[in-house]
Amino acid sequence: MPNFIDRRLNPKDKSLGNRQRFLKRAREELKRVIKDQVKSDRIIDVDAAHGVPMPTDGASEPTFQPSRGSGERNYVLPGNKEFSAGDRLPKPEAGGGGGGKGKPGTGESDDDFQFILSREEVLDLFFEDLELPDMVKLSLKETVTFKPRRAGFATAGTPTNINVGRTMRNSFGRRLALHRPKEKELTAVTDEIAQLEVEPEPTAKSRQRLKELRVELERIEKKRRRIPYVDPVDIRFNRFEQQPLPNANAVMFCLMDVSASMGEREKDLAKRFFVLLHLFLKRRYERIDIVFIRHTDEAREVDEETFFYSTQSGGTIVSTALEEMIRIVEDRYPSQIWNIYAAQASDGDNIIGDSEHCAALLREKLTKLCQYYAYVEIIDERETEIFGSTDNGTALWRAYRTVDGEKSNFQMTRIAKPADIYPVFRRLFARQPAARTRK
């Protein structure tokens, strides 16, 4: 008799520690890969599990390996069909190598190996250099709130949730099925007993009848006790299901200047800003539409691909984008039904004279329509010292400054590096209660 041991209930994830060590080691490389992937991903896909190729730098395990392109080797292979000794076969040109009997080193020839990172790990890596406080990171990972909703009946529950109608119906059915003596039968018997008992001169027959009735009464009462009026099996409770809280819909407008002055770096920063805004909104709303409006000297609604990648030349008239947005809002997203968020990214260039028009549009219309309007100006890192947060700056910046103090739901900031993005959000969510009561 051997020793059988059932290990199935042993704790799982024995190698979780090893996995974390590995992640830590490959962190830098994974971060870079995630960053690249996020750059090319659609905004709404950022918040998902990602597969990344096996990191090579931090995670290589070198050993002394014979090089494939040197020396003389002998292979023995099975399945000869037509060769005889002395035959010469040309070598395959690239890769493969002769008989193909090279030992693949661990991790080296695994091009298609994808390492799956969970959503949390992706967010951690992606937001690492945004300097988000941990509390925000946690709430980013938070699931939606639930509201209990009636959903049928259950046999277990709290007394407060008893459904009386359903319970009584069950009780009635059971009483019928088990032939519980009715109240009427009981009273008939007791009445007759009472009648017989008061008879002054009971005959032998009536005495006999009385005896029978008493037995009958006892039987009925016993049965009524045995089959109670309401039994625990009858009881039904109202069942509640946790349903995700039906949030109002939100629409997020991404406005961006795509004229030639917006380069790769500027677009990347803008995208991070948009992604972050989307994640924050996603926490709050069930459904979010995203509208992309790009502009040069004219504005157009485009898809995400075009928004980030295709280039367009031309001048810069910012107000066209604002007008386009107003048009779309009136068209498709009435502000009574939709929570409207807008984020505008630009390098601050604008045609002369247009900035004031923009500020006016913002003050008069957009800030009234929107829950929140953020303007991010993406500047060169060297310019941060020159500009600081003073009033001077580009024409657009100066014009928007006038709106900034006036409207509580308008935020503007300058971004030179990823770490600058977060403070914008801190201000946004600090004022959120006020913005919500306004609705």
Next chain:
Amino acid sequence: MARRTTSGLLFQGSDWNFATLSRAYDAIEQVALEEMGLSVYPNQLEIITSEQMLDAYSSVGMPLMYQHWSFGKRFAYEEHHYRKGHRGLAYELVINSNPCITYLMEENTMAMQALVTAHAAFGHNHFFKNNYLFRQWTDAGAILSYMDFAKKYVTKCEERHGTAAVEAILDSAHALMDQGVFRYRRPPRLSSEKVRERARERLEYEEQTYSDLWRTLPQVAESRDPAEAERDASERKKVLNLPEENLLYFLEKHSLILEPWQRELLRIVRVIAQYFSPQRQTKVMNEGCATFVHYTIINRLYDQGRIGEGHMLELLQSHSNVVFQPDFNDRRYPGINPYALGFAMMQDIQRIATEPTEEDRDWFPSFAGNGDWMETLRDAWANHRDESFILQYLSPAVMRKFRLFQLSDRSSDRFVEVASIHNERGYSAVRSALANSYDVAANQPDIQVMDVDLLGDRQLRLQHNVKHGILLDEGSRDATMRHIRHLWGYEVSLAGVDAQSGRTVYECSTAKSSE
């Protein structure tokens, strides 16, 4: 057919429970021990889930293993392939220990559980217990307690010295795992736990009583007479026991910068490498032996009417999957399947022992027709490794069956040449070429410590004996050299010397490559 009755069946249906497992085990044990004469360690069978199987995979099949990121990498890799369906998991995993631990997957059907019990708990187990390599180089009774010690020791080091420091040493040690085994000389016997404990206590005592004052004592100035240099060198080599093939052993004993706990870590890696080296040298035999044993036992049980026909079909199908050998030009060709080759050779030995042909009598006069195939096989299992087993037992019949041919590939030519095939003239050439390809020592780069000038520049001089002109891959070579430098503390140089001509083919050094 008439004698078959369902009452004798060990199990019915495909579900298993511990009662059927144990009934099947007893029947298998009876055949294995009484009819086949196997001798095995006591068995311990453990039921695990697929998740746990993946865990076991990634820690090189040991139930206990210290923590290291590379195991996490391997786990991610295995998991990826498993989830994608590229490859299934093994039905079992067996550990060379006493008692012999076999993991059975819970997903297996009852018939499969019987098959893998026969395969692992008797086939592999017999091989582990009897093969000379395992007897000499591994200590089945001590490995589990050693792994337990290793795991705890690594954890303790991480607590005391930080994870990063421990990882750095383990990374470097892992890079040298292939060069961390003794091949040419007999190993010192694995010391018992007590001895190890005492050695460790002594080290700890030395650490505690270390006084920095001793270092400040003036050294005796030595006159450097050039005439004596030569004698010094040979003296030095004698003291350091050079040349030394086991780089990890050398670094553990003689590294100039390592602290005692770091040496102990090297030792742990080295012990594990040594423990696994017999398995690498006996892949064909080990798997062949296990496959042959399960095939024999299952057939015997079927003949006895203890396994039903439906189950037998299932078992045969899975058996033939295991011993499937695709041709070299098949897309599925991964190399020669050790299960297929080992099983075919062992079946062939059985055939030669019982009904030999003329050819067999010529080739194997020592056992052709001796009738006792089981004894012949037990002898082969006990006294050979893959290389010598193939060299002695690969018969022309098997070569014809596999249609083996030999390709010679010279890197300077634009073609490969078919050197010999499975015909009268080619048999012995094919056989020795195949045997040679299973010689682990011959196929791994042979790198040895040649010299080290402890009083001079302290450079560690390694020599690579270049065989057949096969050089080292330069990228991984330089990376590995950096690991050696990390452990040695000073520059390391490597010279490639052609084994036949004695000519130096290349030279490299960490000093140069870092410039």
